[in-house]
Amino acid sequence: MPQEDVKIPQQSTAGAEPLLRVTGLVKHFPITKGMLRRQVGAVQAVDGIDLQVAPGQTLGVVGESGCGKSTMGRLITRLLEPTGGKIEFQGRDITHLSVGEMRPLRRDVQMIFQDPYSSLNPRHTIGTIVGAPFKLQKVATESGVKKEVQNLLELVGLNPEHYNRYPHEFSGGQRQRIGIARALALKPKLVVADEPVSALDVSIQAQVVNLLDDLQSELGLTYVIIAHDLSVIRHVSDRIAVMYLGKVVEVADREALYGQPMHPYTNALLSAVPVPDPKRRTARQRILLTGDVPSPINPPSGCRFHTRCWKATEVCSTQEPPLVALAAGHEVACHHPENAPETAQGKGAENGPGNGPAIGNQPTDL
Numbered sequence: 001m002p003q004e005d006v007k008i009p010q011q012s013t014a015g016a017e018p019l020l021r022v023t024g025l026v027k028h029f030p031i032t033k034g035m036l037r038r039q040v041g042a043v044q045a046v047d048g049i050d051l052q053v054a055p056g057q058t059l060g061v062v063g064e065s066g067c068g069k070s071t072m073g074r075l076i077t078r079l080l081e082p083t084g085g086k087i088e089f090q091g092r093d094i095t096h097l098s099v100g101e102m103r104p105l106r107r108d109v110q111m112i113f114q115d116p117y118s119s120l121n122p123r124h125t126i127g128t129i130v131g132a133p134f135k136l137q138k139v140a141t142e143s144g145v146k147k148e149v150q151n152l153l154e155l156v157g158l159n160p161e162h163y164n165r166y167p168h169e170f171s172g173g174q175r176q177r178i179g180i181a182r183a184l185a186l187k188p189k190l191v192v193a194d195e196p197v198s199a200l201d202v203s204i205q206a207q208v209v210n211l212l213d214d215l216q217s218e219l220g221l222t223y224v225i226i227a228h229d230l231s232v233i234r235h236v237s238d239r240i241a242v243m244y245l246g247k248v249v250e251v252a253d254r255e256a257l258y259g260q261p262m263h264p265y266t267n268a269l270l271s272a273v274p275v276p277d278p279k280r281r282t283a284r285q286r287i288l289l290t291g292d293v294p295s296p297i298n299p300p301s302g303c304r305f306h307t308r309c310w311k312a313t314e315v316c317s318t319q320e321p322p323l324v325a326l327a328a329g330h331e332v333a334c335h336h337p338e339n340a341p342e343t344a345q346g347k348g349a350e351n352g353p354g355n356g357p358a359i360g361n362q363p364t365d366l
Contacts, residue, residue: 018053018088019189021086021087022076024050028043045071046246059237063228073194110183112179112191126167126170129178131148131149156211158181189221193223239251244304245304250265250333302319302320
């Protein structure tokens with residue numbers, strides 16, 4: 001890739017205008033029945049999300065399977081049409097832009113898909129796949145598309161001479177690198193990575209994660225990385241959002257979230273992270289959540305986590321907790337948050353009746 005096109009990210013994003021701002025984002029998938037396809041309900045995949053990402057920053061999104069993470073990623077990139085809410089990119093409202101109106105923005109917003117086996121067309125060569133963005137966007141390059149594609153392959157750690165090979169000739173990790181090269185072809189400003197390493201062998205995951213980290217430093221990229229592996233998210237993220245059943249329940253900087261998680265669900269997730277040291281493993285209390293995740297077709301009233309929460313009280317089943325800042329840059333949606341500062345105790349931060357196991361310092365063991 002030409003040296004003059006390389007962007008060096010700023011050292012700090014504090015106070016910067018958000019590159020991406022999501023307000024009240026909603027996506028409901030209708031459930032129809034009968035010959036007339038009458039709507040009888042809806043799957044509330046994403047139900048009111050507020051997020052923002054600063055330039056050069058990485059936002060990690062974690063949660064159980066089915067919580068709406070991937071749907072949120074596809075909404076941000078406008079691969080899905082939102083039911084409600086607002087998506088702003090560089091201050092511009094892109095919520096309901098048509099396919100034609102979104103086409104110029106595809107240069108700046110790209111996505112890395114989860115499965116490297118199904119996201120690449122097996123009938124096309126690697127050169128055709130990685131070069132597709134140049135053709136679709138009618139972008140001319142000084143050195144030609146082939147040379148640009150070979151530069152991209154080299155950038156992601158592949159042999160440029162493999163230009164004419166097909167996807168079946170590559171391993172899973174190499175295929176994901178090809179997908180990354182395709183996403184970076186037009187030098188986007190925002191990259192949404194949907195479970196970029198979950199389909200890969202454990203020995204390959206670290207290589208791909210480090211590649212994403214290096215590319216961000218070299219090209220000044222902004223990431224939204226969706227994953228269920230808390231170790232991966234901790235390694236790559238500046239800020240982390242925790243989702244549960246279509247809602248964001250906690251947002252904080254990496255160190256604050258892992259050091260002092262405030263939402264009971266976040267504590268439960270962190271307690272499930274494997275600890276390789278047997279001595280440290282026994283010193284940490286494991287939190288076992290009872291019951292299954294409720295159906296997004298008919299989610300619980302009030303706080304959606306109250307059916308599985310050991311701290312739930314009557315107010316949790318009747319009133320939905322708003323996402324509020326209990327510390328600088330640390331937002332939580334909970335009536336009885338943990339590790340809350342003294343100033344938040346008067347806002348319902350105290351432990352309510354029905355408290356379960358006390359949670360100590362298990363995040364520090366990760």
